[in-house]
Amino acid sequence: MSVSRRYVVWTVGLLVYALAVFHRSSLAVAGLAATERFDISASQLASFTVLQLLVYASMQIPVGLMVDRFGSRTVLTVAVMVVSIGQAAFAFADSYALALGARVLVGAGDAMTFICVLRLVTSWFPRGQVPLISQLTGNLGQIGALAAAAPMTWALGQVGWTRAYLAGAVAGLGALVVLRLPLHDSPEHPHLRGVPMSARDLVASLGASWAQPGTRLGLWVHFSTPFATTMMSLLWGYPFLVTAEHLSPGAASALLSLLVATSVAYGPLLGWLVGRHPWHRSTTALVIVAALATVWGLVLLWPGDAPMPLLVLLIVVVGAGGPGSMIGFDVARTSNPDHRTASASGIINVGGFTSALLAVLAVGAVLDLLTPGEGGYTAEAFRWAMATQYVLWALGVIQIVRYRRRIRSLTTREQVASGSSMIEGDGLLTRGVR
Ligand SMILES: N[C@@H](Cc1c[nH]cn1)C(=O)NCC(=O)O
Numbered sequence: 001m002s003v004s005r006r007y008v009v010w011t012v013g014l015l016v017y018a019l020a021v022f023h024r025s026s027l028a029v030a031g032l033a034a035t036e037r038f039d040i041s042a043s044q045l046a047s048f049t050v051l052q053l054l055v056y057a058s059m060q061i062p063v064g065l066m067v068d069r070f071g072s073r074t075v076l077t078v079a080v081m082v083v084s085i086g087q088a089a090f091a092f093a094d095s096y097a098l099a100l101g102a103r104v105l106v107g108a109g110d111a112m113t114f115i116c117v118l119r120l121v122t123s124w125f126p127r128g129q130v131p132l133i134s135q136l137t138g139n140l141g142q143i144g145a146l147a148a149a150a151p152m153t154w155a156l157g158q159v160g161w162t163r164a165y166l167a168g169a170v171a172g173l174g175a176l177v178v179l180r181l182p183l184h185d186s187p188e189h190p191h192l193r194g195v196p197m198s199a200r201d202l203v204a205s206l207g208a209s210w211a212q213p214g215t216r217l218g219l220w221v222h223f224s225t226p227f228a229t230t231m232m233s234l235l236w237g238y239p240f241l242v243t244a245e246h247l248s249p250g251a252a253s254a255l256l257s258l259l260v261a262t263s264v265a266y267g268p269l270l271g272w273l274v275g276r277h278p279w280h281r282s283t284t285a286l287v288i289v290a291a292l293a294t295v296w297g298l299v300l301l302w303p304g305d306a307p308m309p310l311l312v313l314l315i316v317v318v319g320a321g322g323p324g325s326m327i328g329f330d331v332a333r334t335s336n337p338d339h340r341t342a343s344a345s346g347i348i349n350v351g352g353f354t355s356a357l358l359a360v361l362a363v364g365a366v367l368d369l370l371t372p373g374e375g376g377y378t379a380e381a382f383r384w385a386m387a388t389q390y391v392l393w394a395l396g397v398i399q400i401v402r403y404r405r406r407i408r409s410l411t412t413r414e415q416v417a418s419g420s421s422m423i424e425g426d427g428l429l430t431r432g433v434r
Pocket residue numbers: 110114138139142226263321322323324325326349352
């Protein structure tokens with residue numbers, strides 16, 4: 001197989017993922033325009049993000065099963081069509097209800113994308129390269145979020161709501177043409193189909209993945225690491241920086257762009273680390289969570305406004321969350337056979353999007369609780385609201401430590417170094433490994 005063909009397939013997959021991230025993030029800078037267009041309150045605006053995350057998280061397991069059954073090419077084609085229809089509907093929506101329906105479609109199409117691209121990486125690249133290329137996929141895809149920031153602000157101001165969102169939908173149609181041409185499921189097969197399974201077989205297959213301690217470890221790594229980043233970049237980062245830290249809108253936007261840029265920059269380092277030291281993958285995740293909790297603690301306990309260097313440090317550390325979550329996919333990959341890779345990735349991906357959803361809701365709930373009546377949220381309310389992240393980190397750390405102990409008692413360093421953290425025998429549940 002030619003090496004260049006492998007990179008062509010990856011580049012196409014990456015572009016489609018970046019487009020999905022663009023669609024996902026395209027509302028972040030349109031909050032004000034959306035409240036005017038649909039005549040909605042701040043909490044109704046937040047419900048767009050909550051709904052999108054809910055749809056995304058709830059679709060992960062079915063999508064994983066679909067990718068194992070029908071292959072990435074087919075599922076990715078459906079994904080691009082659904083997300084583009086959703087974005088086109090959002091462009092024309094003139095009521096809150098229609099806009100919510102459109103965001104459901106955007107969330108659904110988005111939910112189908114990443115797992116397809118990860119599956120392509122596993123099929124096209126040699127095992128040793130998979131951790132690095134997967135990291136780069138996750139990280140470079142975030143460029144879609146950058147494209148949704150300044151360019152989308154510009155487009156909304158210059159060409160208006162309908163044309164700005166319609167342009168994204170049209171880009172999706174372009175992607176459809178490009179992806180159908182070179183994108184084959186594997187070097188040998190344009191379409192890689194899994195065996196048809198009955199409902200009982202599907203449940204058994206998911207059960208077998210779940211029985212692997214590595215799948216659960218991966219899920220909790222993915223739960224613990226990225227939610228601080230997602231919660232900030234999708235909804236609460238900007239209001240926190242402006243309201244609680246009294247930054248100007250320009251400075252807050254610049255810091256959120258820096259968040260995406262640092263997130264991209266961590267990719268090669270973490271990809272290399274994970275590939276080189278697979279035994280220490282969970283340690284790396286724990287270090288990232290410890291760094292997140294520490295720097296957030298400094299910001300929240302700082303008397304008055306935190307100084308700019310500390311806020312920059314916060315952003316640089318929070319930027320590690322997204323790339324850190326990719327460790328979860330890697331642990332699940334080496335803990336499951338190839339024909340279950342996508343469904344195992346689906347299980348993992350539920351983690352980070354559930355924790356992000358919980359974080360978004362918890363911050364909103366505490367803000368509402370501490371800010372009765374009319375008027376904006378206070379800095380004090382924001383501090384308590386952001387402190388809710390510690391509950392999620394504590395839960396995540398307990399579970400990571402628990403499953404890493406279990407996996408370490410059942411595997412050896414040599415086995416993990418050779419590329420497998422799979423525990424022999426899919427009947428683990430029946431043998432008491434819970
Ligand atoms: N946490 C992300 C991946 C990532 C990597 N760097 C920054 N983010 C993740 O799990 N992605 C799934 C998705 O659909 O984006």
